[in-house]
Amino acid sequence: MAILKHLLLSLRAFLRLKVYRLRTGIGWYEAKAMIFWDAVRAYLTQLSPPMNLSQRRKSDENYQWQPGRGIRFILVNKRDGSVRSYSSEAFFAFHHVNAFEKGSDIFVDIASYTDSSIIEALYFQRLRAGDPVHRAELRRYRLPANGATADYELLTTESIELPRINYRLSNARDYRYAYGIGNRPDRPADFPDQLVKVDVHERSAKVWWQENCYPGEPVFVPAPHSAAEDDGVVLSVVLDAAKGNSFLLVLDAASFTEVARAEVPHHIPFGFHGQFFTDQNLGGASPALQGWG
Numbered sequence: 001m002a003i004l005k006h007l008l009l010s011l012r013a014f015l016r017l018k019v020y021r022l023r024t025g026i027g028w029y030e031a032k033a034m035i036f037w038d039a040v041r042a043y044l045t046q047l048s049p050p051m052n053l054s055q056r057r058k059s060d061e062n063y064q065w066q067p068g069r070g071i072r073f074i075l076v077n078k079r080d081g082s083v084r085s086y087s088s089e090a091f092f093a094f095h096h097v098n099a100f101e102k103g104s105d106i107f108v109d110i111a112s113y114t115d116s117s118i119i120e121a122l123y124f125q126r127l128r129a130g131d132p133v134h135r136a137e138l139r140r141y142r143l144p145a146n147g148a149t150a151d152y153e154l155l156t157t158e159s160i161e162l163p164r165i166n167y168r169l170s171n172a173r174d175y176r177y178a179y180g181i182g183n184r185p186d187r188p189a190d191f192p193d194q195l196v197k198v199d200v201h202e203r204s205a206k207v208w209w210q211e212n213c214y215p216g217e218p219v220f221v222p223a224p225h226s227a228a229e230d231d232g233v234v235l236s237v238v239l240d241a242a243k244g245n246s247f248l249l250v251l252d253a254a255s256f257t258e259v260a261r262a263e264v265p266h267h268i269p270f271g272f273h274g275q276f277f278t279d280q281n282l283g284g285a286s287p288a289l290q291g292w293g
C-alpha cells in the first residue's frame with residue numbers, strides 16, 4: 001500500500017512538472033530548479049544566487065555567473081508569514097554555517113566565495129593540473145530590522161568549508177563554535193589540508209594539521225549529557241597522501257587536539273558530508289539527523 005501511495009505521489013509530481021514545463025516553455029532542469037527554490041524560499045531565510053541554471057547547454061556550462069544581478073536574501077517570518085528582501089554584492093556559496101536572531105536583526109554565517117569559479121576549479125582536470133583551489137571565507141551577513149541591504153564582516157582569517165556546528169545546542173541560536181576544513185595559510189592554493197575550529201565570539205581559531213594529510217568534513221559529536229557547546233569530539237576521515245591510506249581522526253573538540261585515530265589499510269575516497277549514529281540510532285529508532293548541507 002505504501003509503495004502504491006509513493007508511486008501515485010511520484011506520478012502526480014511528474015505530471016505537475018510536465019504541465020509547468022509546457023506552460024512556461026522552460027527546460028526540465030530549470031523547472032526543477034525553480035520549483036526547488038520556491039519551496040526553499042517558502043520555509044527559510046534563503047539566498048538567491050546570481051546564477052542561471054539550464055540543461056540546454058553542455059553539462060559544464062549549466063551555470064552562468066551573472067554578478068551584476070547581486071545577491072538577494074529572502075527572509076520569511078515563520079510567525080506571521082511576512083516576507084522581506086535584502087540585496088548585497090554578488091558572492092557564491094555552497095554552505096550556510098548558521099543563522100540566528102539577535103536584537104532586532106538577523107545574522108547569517110556563510111562559507112563564501114567571491115564568485116562561482118570554485119566550481120570549475122574543482123573539475124578533475126584542473127585538480128590534476130595542480131591549479132589552485134579557491135578558499136572560502138567565513139562571513140557574517142547582517143539583515144537589519146530597518147533597511148534592505150545586507151552587509152558582512154569577516155569572522156576569521158582562516159578559510160572554511162564543509163562547516164559543522166553543535167546542532168543540538170546551537171542551531172539557529174547565537175552560537176560560538178564552528179568547525180570546518182580549510183587551508184594552511186602558507187599553502188593557500190593546496191587541496192584543503194587542515195581542520196579548523198572557529199570561535200565566532202572571540203574571532204579566533206584553532207587548527208589541526210599534519211604533513212601530507214587531507215581531512216574531510218569534521219563531524220561534531222557531543223559528549224553524553226554535555227552542557228558546554230564544545231564538550232565532545234570532532235570526527236574526520238583524513239587521507240594520508242604520503243602513506244596512501246586514510247584514518248578516522250578523533251579530536252577533543254574543546255582543545256582541538258588528537259584523542260585517537262583508527263587507520264584503515266587503504267584510502268577512502270573523499271566525500272562531502274558524514275553523520276554520526278549511536279548504537280541506539282542503529283537499533284531501529286530513526287536516526288536523528290543533526291544537520292546537513
Ligand SMILES: [Fe+2]
Nearest residue numbers: 094095272293
Ligand atoms: Fe554540501
